[in-house]
Structure formats: C-alpha cells, structure tokens
Amino acid sequence: MGERVKGGAFLLGSVSPEQVFTPEEFTEEHKMIAKTAFDFTAKEVEPRVEELEKLNPELMSSLLKQAGELGLLAADIPEEYDGAGLDKISSMLIAENLTRGGSFGLAHGAHTGIGSLPIVLFGNADQKKRYLPALASGEKIAAYCLTEPTSGSDALGAKTRADLSADGKYYILNGTKQFITNAGMADVFVVYAKVDGDKFTAFIVDRETEGLSLGPEEKKMGIKGSTTRQVILENAKVPVENVLGEIGKGHVIAFNILNIGRYKLAVGCLGAAKHAIELAAKYSLERKQFGKPIAxxxxxxxxxxRMATSIYVTESMVYRTGGLIDAALAEIDHHAEDAGPRIGRAIEEYALECSINKVFASEALDFVADEAVQIHGGYGYISEYPVERIYRDSRINRIFEGTNEINRLIIPGMLMRKAMKNELPFLQVAQALQKELLQPLTPVSDEPVTWEAQLVERAKKIFLLTAGSAVQKLGQKLQDEQEVLARIADLVIEIFAMESAVLRTIKKVQAKDLYADLAVAMTSFYCFDAFRRVEGYAREVLLAIEKGDVLATQLSALKKLARPPFVDWLGLTRTIAAKVLDFQGYKI
Structure with a gap:
C-alpha cells in the first residue's frame, strides 16, 4: 500500500489505487487461513446447523473448542499469550468463511471480536496472562455486556453501577445487561458499569462471580443457535485488579471495540451474501418453469x-478498511505503557469507515438474502432450504453494533468533529468548490474505469456542495435535522462504495487479472446505479434547506455535476449474470 489515507479524507481529494488494500493482495498464508476456516465450517459445522438451530450451547461450545484447536480463535491474540498474532486481514478471512455455519459464525465473532478484543487491546500484562491463553484455545468463551434494558445505542446512558467495597478489594456491581450474545455458555464477561454512578468503566467479570446470574433464553426471529440472555448483577463482587483500562475511560474501550465490531460485522455479512448467491444461482439452474431453467x-x-455487484462492492469496501486499520495498528508498539490509548486513537481514526461498512454491508446482505428467497419462490419460504434461515438471520445485522440509523448519524457527526478539530479541511475545500463550479466540467470519458473514476470525483463535489450548503445554512441546528443528516450519510456511503470498487478494478485491470472484465462490468453497473442515487440524495437535502433563488442556483450546480453517462445497463447485467451462472455463485 502507498501512503496511508486519514479517516474521512477520501471525501476531500483523490485516492490512488496504491493506497488501498484489495483481496487480490491476499498472501498465500491468507489463502491458507481462509481455506482452513472454510473447510472446518463445511465439514464440522454445516452438517450440524439444524442441531445448533435448536439451541444447543454444549454443542456450540464443543465446536468453538474444535475451532480453537485449529487456531481459528487465536488470530487477534498475541503469540506470547498462546495466540497466533495475525493481522486483521487474517481474522477477517476467518470471520467471512465461518458465516456459512449460521449462528456458529455469530458465536465465534462475539467471542473472538467484541468478547476478547477488549482484553487483547486494553488489558494490562496480568489480565492478558490470566485470560488470553484460555480464550485463544476455546477453554473459556467470552461475552460483551454493554446493552441494558433502557440503553441500547445510548451506551453512556447505562444504569449499571459499581461501588468500591469498604476494604477496597472489590467493586460491587449492580445492574442488568440485555441481549448478551454467548451469555448462556460464556466464562468471561466484559461488563460496563459506572463507578460511583458516573465514571463509565469496563470490568472483566468471571462466570463464577458471586452475585452474577442469567435471565432466560430470548426467543429470537433468527440466529436461533446462539445463546442470548440477560446478565444480572446483584452485589456482584469483582476484584479491583479486574478493572479494564482506566476508571472513567470505559467509553474509549466500548466505542473502539464497537468500531472494530462494525467492520467485522460487515465481513460476516459479506460471507453470508456469498453463500446466499451460491444457493440462488444453483437453484436457478435446477428449477424449471415453462419447460426451461428459470436461470x-x-x-x-x-x-x-445485482446481487453479485453488491457483493463485489461490499468485498472491496471491507478489505480496504481492514487494510487501513492494519496499517494504523502496525505503527504502534503494543507493549508500550501508552499502547492502550494509542490503539484507541488508531481505531477511532477510521470510525467513520467502520460505520460506512456496517450500514452498507448489512443492507447489501438483506438485499441479497431477500432476492435469494425470491429466486427460490415458494421453496425459499420453507425451512428445509437454507435461504430461509439466511433471510431470518440477516435481519439482526441492521440492529447489532449500533442501529443503522445511529450509524447514519455517526457518519456526518464524525466528519463535523474532524472539521472542527482541523483534522480535515472540509469547509475550506467546500468553499473552493464554489469557484470551481464556475468553470466548464471535463466531459465524462467513455473509457472503461475512467468514466467511473470521474463519477466518483463528481460525487465528491456533489457531497461538498450539499453538505457545505447544509452547514452554512443550518450551523449547529444541523445536528437536530436527522433526516438531512441521513441523506448526507447516504452520500458518503455511496462515495466510499463507488471509490472502493473503482480503485480495486483499476488494480485488476493494470494487473491483467483473469476476471478484470467482470470487475469492470460490475463497477460500471454499480457506479451508474449509485450516481443516480447520489443526485437524488443531494436534491432532497437542497430542497429541504434552501428556497427561492439560492435553491435555484444550487439545483443548477447539481444538475451540472450530475449529468449522467450513457450506459448500456442491460448489457452489463447480462454479462455479469452469465458469469454468476457459469461460476454457480460469486467468483472474482
């Protein structure tokens, strides 16, 4: 990769292909890790999915231990604590290839991600020594306890309280945590509570802690094989040495673990979408109507x-983001005394991109799963067919790790904070655009990938025009206009999606990749489609905030920027579909 791009900076200037990581750069070790995870899922988990769906925590624990024996729980854990110490790309590949196991992929993700990573990234040497080896092997299973009955996305509104005991040896925790994945089989809980009622703090709480109990199993729409219960703390005595990080700094851990959880969730959505299109393509070739296959x-x-194109774009986005986070963490000495805060800042740098990934991938999976059911027709509604489970399981992803609505508010909010701190010259670039709009625009090229790249640059200008107008018109009041903020977030998401696909495709074309032509077709189709949405979002924002002559001027500028290319979209879809059917799924 070239020089690392700062979080959010992609909106304000050009990014070169050398600055992004793509799946074509997987090493042989990456591919071996992916194959190990895929083979384990195919041989050990998929044949037992029906058993898991009946909620069998003992079987789930057993399978996780088997995964641990293969090193599939240890990717993010340092070697000195019996882990594998692999990069984030490796742990992403494991997560992607375990999703075919349905709820198993979720249990694995909750354990290795939000369950273990708080200790990996923010634990002290003693805590890592006590917990990480057992978490790496699967001897112990982890769970993450943030949500409460009255606080979900508003994590800092938690009511769970922690008070120091009279002898100073324990914190006494009281409160209830809600919807805790892995709760029924977890041995270690990362719990957030407010010390003295106001200092938001993280704690490592053992299963056998006196005063810790569990509520009944939740009866869920999907992910039925995962155990989800309340964790109830009634005068639970937690040793002071189990405070994770600093007292009052629990938000640093909580929010950055959520950031990682968001892009890891996106990877899981990617794996599930690949499984769904494989099932749909194969079924469409087998199912006959009117004397011929419905394919x-x-x-x-x-x-x-459309399904394949969504998957290609999602894959381009999530591995681009994984590469950015890997590069940022590689610059840190994880043994240094200030490692925790530096890790927190490095992850926070890409909080915007993590939220983008979470929203896009969860909605892409919902689309792919829904279309897979539609292709199956009535059989897609029958539980004997795996697409029925994929469809039900997919729905939770738009709620997990902060709802998509909350993440759509985080995206513009993060951009504004970066602008206020002078980390991004947002307002300066937006003002410079006004002069640029007075000049003639370069006509859109008809060369493959070139015109798509030009659309990305125009989409960025549309974003600057729109968001700049909103900030100038509304100022601080903008934070109360959630509908406007959501449209601005959608602009940002589409730009990151388009650009990720374009940059990856340019690299494939330059490398004379075997599937470069297919990549060009999917990128062309997506950019054509997305650019129409970009214009629509911008128009809605301008209509909401401006009136009269100012509105007319802004809409005229938008029309100039949003002039569409001439694209044979039907020819593109037929080219893409033919390849999907040849491959009987997604391959690139």
Whole structure:
C-alpha cells in the first residue's frame, strides 16, 4: 500500500489505487487461513446447523473448542499469550468463511471480536496472562455486556453501577445487561458499569462471580443457535485488579471495540451474501418453469447480476478498511505503557469507515438474502432450504453494533468533529468548490474505469456542495435535522462504495487479472446505479434547506455535476449474470 489515507479524507481529494488494500493482495498464508476456516465450517459445522438451530450451547461450545484447536480463535491474540498474532486481514478471512455455519459464525465473532478484543487491546500484562491463553484455545468463551434494558445505542446512558467495597478489594456491581450474545455458555464477561454512578468503566467479570446470574433464553426471529440472555448483577463482587483500562475511560474501550465490531460485522455479512448467491444461482439452474431453467429468464438474471455487484462492492469496501486499520495498528508498539490509548486513537481514526461498512454491508446482505428467497419462490419460504434461515438471520445485522440509523448519524457527526478539530479541511475545500463550479466540467470519458473514476470525483463535489450548503445554512441546528443528516450519510456511503470498487478494478485491470472484465462490468453497473442515487440524495437535502433563488442556483450546480453517462445497463447485467451462472455463485 502507498501512503496511508486519514479517516474521512477520501471525501476531500483523490485516492490512488496504491493506497488501498484489495483481496487480490491476499498472501498465500491468507489463502491458507481462509481455506482452513472454510473447510472446518463445511465439514464440522454445516452438517450440524439444524442441531445448533435448536439451541444447543454444549454443542456450540464443543465446536468453538474444535475451532480453537485449529487456531481459528487465536488470530487477534498475541503469540506470547498462546495466540497466533495475525493481522486483521487474517481474522477477517476467518470471520467471512465461518458465516456459512449460521449462528456458529455469530458465536465465534462475539467471542473472538467484541468478547476478547477488549482484553487483547486494553488489558494490562496480568489480565492478558490470566485470560488470553484460555480464550485463544476455546477453554473459556467470552461475552460483551454493554446493552441494558433502557440503553441500547445510548451506551453512556447505562444504569449499571459499581461501588468500591469498604476494604477496597472489590467493586460491587449492580445492574442488568440485555441481549448478551454467548451469555448462556460464556466464562468471561466484559461488563460496563459506572463507578460511583458516573465514571463509565469496563470490568472483566468471571462466570463464577458471586452475585452474577442469567435471565432466560430470548426467543429470537433468527440466529436461533446462539445463546442470548440477560446478565444480572446483584452485589456482584469483582476484584479491583479486574478493572479494564482506566476508571472513567470505559467509553474509549466500548466505542473502539464497537468500531472494530462494525467492520467485522460487515465481513460476516459479506460471507453470508456469498453463500446466499451460491444457493440462488444453483437453484436457478435446477428449477424449471415453462419447460426451461428459470436461470434463462431475464428478470432472474438481473437479480443475480445485482446481487453479485453488491457483493463485489461490499468485498472491496471491507478489505480496504481492514487494510487501513492494519496499517494504523502496525505503527504502534503494543507493549508500550501508552499502547492502550494509542490503539484507541488508531481505531477511532477510521470510525467513520467502520460505520460506512456496517450500514452498507448489512443492507447489501438483506438485499441479497431477500432476492435469494425470491429466486427460490415458494421453496425459499420453507425451512428445509437454507435461504430461509439466511433471510431470518440477516435481519439482526441492521440492529447489532449500533442501529443503522445511529450509524447514519455517526457518519456526518464524525466528519463535523474532524472539521472542527482541523483534522480535515472540509469547509475550506467546500468553499473552493464554489469557484470551481464556475468553470466548464471535463466531459465524462467513455473509457472503461475512467468514466467511473470521474463519477466518483463528481460525487465528491456533489457531497461538498450539499453538505457545505447544509452547514452554512443550518450551523449547529444541523445536528437536530436527522433526516438531512441521513441523506448526507447516504452520500458518503455511496462515495466510499463507488471509490472502493473503482480503485480495486483499476488494480485488476493494470494487473491483467483473469476476471478484470467482470470487475469492470460490475463497477460500471454499480457506479451508474449509485450516481443516480447520489443526485437524488443531494436534491432532497437542497430542497429541504434552501428556497427561492439560492435553491435555484444550487439545483443548477447539481444538475451540472450530475449529468449522467450513457450506459448500456442491460448489457452489463447480462454479462455479469452469465458469469454468476457459469461460476454457480460469486467468483472474482
């Protein structure tokens, strides 16, 4: 990779292909790790999915221990604590390839991600020594306890309290944590509570802690094989040495673990989407109507093309983000005394991108899963067919790790904070755009990938025009206009998605990649489609905030920037669909 791009900076200037990590750069070790995870899922987990779906925590624990024996729980844990000490790309590949196991992938992700990472990244040497080896092997299972009955996305509104005991040896915790994944089989809980009622702090709480109990299993729409229960703390005595990080700094851990959880969730969505399109493509070739396979019907082919394109874009985004986080963490000495705060700042740098990934990938999976069911017709509604479970399981992802609505508010909020701290010259670039709009625009090229790259640059200008107008018009009041903020977030998401696909495709074309032509077709189709949405979001914002002559001027500028290219979208969908059917799924 070239010089690392700062978080959010992609909106304000050009990014070169050398500055992004793509799946084509997986090493042989990466590919071996992915194959190990895929083979384990295919041989050990998929044949037992029905058993897991009946909620069998003992079987789930057993499978996690088997995964631990193969090193599939240890990727993020340092070697000195019996882990593998691998990069984030490796742990992402493991997560992606375990999702075919349904709820198993969720249990694995909760354990290795939000459950273990707080100790990996923020624990002291003693805490790491006591907990990480057992978490790496699967001897102990972890869970993350942040949500409460009255506080979900508003994590700092938690009511759980921690008070120091009279002898100073324990913190006494009281409160209830809600919807805790892995609760029924976890041995270690990362719990957030307010010391003295106001200092938000993280604690490591053992299962056998006196005063800790569990509520009944939640009866869920999907992810039925995962155990989800309340964790109830009634005068639970937690040793003072189990405070994780600093007292009153629990938000640093909570929010940065959520940031990692968001892009890891996006990886899980990617894996599930790949599974869904594989099932849909194979079924469409087998199912006959009117004397021929439904794969021969144009509308079925268009569905498959749109599904594959969504997957390609998602894959480009999540591995780009993983590469950014890997590069940032590689600059830190994880043994240094200030490692925790530096790690927190490094992850926070890409909080914006993590939220973008979470929203886009969860909605892409919902789309792919829904279309997979549609392609199956009535059989897609029958539980004997795996797409029925994929469809139900997919719905939670738009709620997990902060709802998509909250993440859409985080995106513009993070941009504004970076601008206020002078970390991003947002307002300066937006003002400079006004002069640029007076000049003639370069006509859109008809060269492959070139015109798509030009659309990305125009989309960035549309964002600056729109968001700049909103900030100038509304000022501090903008934070109360959630509908406007959501449209601005959608602009940002589409720009990151378009650019990720374009930069990856340029690299594939330059490398004369075997699937470069397919990548060009998917990138062209996505950019054509997304650019129309970009214009729509911008128009809605301008109509909401401006009136009269100012509105007319802004809409005229938008029309100039949003002039669409001429694209044979039907030809593109047919090209993409033909490849999906040849591969019987997604391959690039």
């Amino acid at each position: 021969s019907f144009g509308m079925i082919r268009e569905k498959l093309a």
